[in-house]
Amino acid sequence: MTGALFASAEGLLGALFALLMLAIAISDLRALIIPNALNASVAGLGLVDIFLERQPDWGAATLEAGARAIVVAALLYGFAAIYMRLRGRQGLGLGDVKLAAAAAIWLDWRALSASIELAALSGLALALIMRLRSGQGLDRYAKLPFGAVLAPSIWLCWLASRAGL
Numbered sequence: 001m002t003g004a005l006f007a008s009a010e011g012l013l014g015a016l017f018a019l020l021m022l023a024i025a026i027s028d029l030r031a032l033i034i035p036n037a038l039n040a041s042v043a044g045l046g047l048v049d050i051f052l053e054r055q056p057d058w059g060a061a062t063l064e065a066g067a068r069a070i071v072v073a074a075l076l077y078g079f080a081a082i083y084m085r086l087r088g089r090q091g092l093g094l095g096d097v098k099l100a101a102a103a104a105i106w107l108d109w110r111a112l113s114a115s116i117e118l119a120a121l122s123g124l125a126l127a128l129i130m131r132l133r134s135g136q137g138l139d140r141y142a143k144l145p146f147g148a149v150l151a152p153s154i155w156l157c158w159l160a161s162r163a164g165l
Helices: 002-031 036-053 058-087 094-106 109-134 146-162
Strands: none
Touching: 002 036, 002 094, 002 146, 036 058, 036 094, 058 094, 058 109, 094 109, 094 146, 109 146
16 A cells, blocks of 8 residues: 555656646746746655655655755856856856756756756757747847756656656
8 A cells, every 4th residue: 555655646746746847947938037936846846755755765865865956056056157257148047057956856867967968959959940940040149948948858857767768
C-alpha cells in the first residue's frame, strides 16, 4: 500500500511540476518575467519530492540538492554579471537564475546540465525562426524569454531522468 501511495504521489508531483513549468514559460513569454512565487513553488515542490522519494536518506539528498542549487545559481549569476560587464546590458535575468536553482532540486547534475544546453539550443532556434518568419535580420538587442525555453527543457529532462534515459 505504501508503494502505491508513493507512486501516486510521484505522479501528482510530476503533474504539478509540469503545470508550474508551463506557467513559468507562459509568464516569461508574455511579460519577460518569472515570478518569485512560481520559482519558490518549484523549489518547495522539489523538496516534497525529495522527502517522498528518498526515504530514509532524504536529509542527505536535500543537502545535495541545496548544494547543486547554490552552485548552479552562482555559475549563472556569474555568467550574467560577466555578460553585463562586457556588453553593458542584461543578458540573463535573475528569474532565470532562480529557475535554474529551483530546477537543481529536481534534477541531478547530468539532467540539469542537459536542460540548460537544451534550453540554449532551443532559444537559439526560436530566435532564428522568429527572425526568419518576420523577414527581418537578426537583432542582437532583441530580448528572448529564456525561461520560456528553460522551463519546458527542465521538465523534459526530469521526465527523461525518471524514465531512466
